[in-house]
Amino acid sequence: MNVKFWDKKAETKEPKKKKSFAREWGDAILFAVVAASLIRWATFEAYTIPTPSMEKSLLVGDFLFVSKLHYGPRTPITPLQVPLTHQTIWGTNIPSYSEAIQLEPHRLPGFSEVKRNDVVVFNYPTEDYHPADLRTNYIKRAIGLPGDSLQIKDLQVYIDGKPIENPEKLQYRYILVPEMQLSQKFFQDRNINLDGVQLIEGGYMVDATPELAKEMAALDFMKEVILYKDIPGNAEAAVFPQIPSRLKWNKDNYGPIYIPQEGATVNITGESLPFYERVILKYERNENAEVRDGKLFINGKEVTQYTFKQDYYFMMGDNRHNSLDSRYWGFVPEDHIVGKAVMIWMSTNPEGGLFDKIRWSRLFNTIK
Numbered sequence: 104m105n106v107k108f109w110d111k112k113a114e115t116k117e118p119k120k121k122k123s124f125a126r127e128w129g130d131a132i133l134f135a136v137v138a139a140s141l142i143r144w145a146t147f148e149a150y151t152i153p154t155p156s157m158e159k160s161l162l163v164g165d166f167l168f169v170s171k172l173h174y175g176p177r178t179p180i181t182p183l184q185v186p187l188t189h190q191t192i193w194g195t196n197i198p199s200y201s202e203a204i205q206l207e208p209h210r211l212p213g214f215s216e217v218k219r220n221d222v223v224v225f226n227y228p229t230e231d232y233h234p235a236d237l238r239t240n241y242i243k244r245a246i247g248l249p250g251d252s253l254q255i256k257d258l259q260v261y262i263d264g265k266p267i268e269n270p271e272k273l274q275y276r277y278i279l280v281p282e283m284q285l286s287q288k289f290f291q292d293r294n295i296n297l298d299g300v301q302l303i304e305g306g307y308m309v310d311a312t313p314e315l316a317k318e319m320a321a322l323d324f325m326k327e328v329i330l331y332k333d334i335p336g337n338a339e340a341a342v343f344p345q346i347p348s349r350l351k352w353n354k355d356n357y358g359p360i361y362i363p364q365e366g367a368t369v370n371i372t373g374e375s376l377p378f379y380e381r382v383i384l385k386y387e388r389n390e391n392a393e394v395r396d397g398k399l400f401i402n403g404k405e406v407t408q409y410t411f412k413q414d415y416y417f418m419m420g421d422n423r424h425n426s427l428d429s430r431y432w433g434f435v436p437e438d439h440i441v442g443k444a445v446m447i448w449m450s451t452n453p454e455g456g457l458f459d460k461i462r463w464s465r466l467f468n469t470i471k
Contacts, residue, residue, distance in 0.1 A: 175213030247417025
């Protein structure tokens with residue numbers, strides 16, 4: 104008996120539709136945005152130097168690469184954000200994020216910890232009107248580490264009672280008293296930032312390294328070069344923790360102050376509370392913490408001891424007399440650390456002309 108099987112019909116495949124021009128471009132742009140966002144979040148990000156607070160180590164107009172790999176990238180605290188933006192949408196004042204969702208911060212493993220004298224980018228901690236991970240980026244040098252006792256005596260920083268090594272290109276403020284009027288070229292030839300030159304009675308006030316100050320003092324037409332510094336006991340109201348009636352501190356004579364360390368416990372008294380009040384109320388994520396009549400309360404109960412939940416750092420600019428830093432607004436929490444500045448990839452001189460706009464000697468320099 105012959106059995107006839109059903110013949111299988113040959114399948115006919117429909118030709119694959121070719122993507123439209125718009126679809127191809129859309130896919131390419133989406134891929135580029137996702138890839139750039141991942142690189143920016145997890146590896147390196149470009150920053151620029153807008154102020155002279157780190158001169159002469161970093162100059163206004165320097166463009167940097169900041170490594171997220173050294174300390175480990177942070178997981179986003181504010182996930183609802185337009186990609187590749189920070190605070191606002193490009194060219195507008197429209198916020199680029201929503202605070203509808205706020206996540207607990209975490210940090211992926213890095214291959215290094217913050218070391219003393221590292222140049223660090225971080226979120227400005229007292230900027231309460233933005234979420235912690237979208238606060239303005241600052242760049243300073245890590246001078247005090249968690250658990251340190253820091254003090255400044257006559258300009259010199261001491262850690263645990265011992266003087267530390269100063270950055271190579273540290274600057275202070277000096278008064279120049281010349282026999283004649285100084286030209287703009289005089290300052291430019293010595294790489295003195297013109298925006299920082301102040302005309303005062305009898306001379307000029309400038310920011311300079313001690314070496315440059317010594318060179319200018321040796322000029323025939325220079326009567327005197329005076330280091331402009333505060334004296335011990337002269338209280339500066341603006342310095343942290345802003346209690347000049349009790350603490351006679353200033354930017355050149357400061358402390359001692361203990362820098363909080365994760366797991367360390369401090370006694371909370373009327374004297375110690377001003378140092379750690381903001382840490383406990385703002386940075387430690389204590390939901391029911393408040394200060395009443397000079398006392399700390401958490402969940403309605405008075406607290407006389409407190410154990411810190413994360414590490415903190417004391418940041419200072421290398422341009423010591425022209426830097427708003429931890430001397431004025433206190434500690435930087437670990438979860439505000441963005442990354443380590445590692446290299447200058449471009450540098451433009453705001454005061455330069457057509458042929459000297461780019462500082463060629465600074466290109467691809469590592470940051471020390």
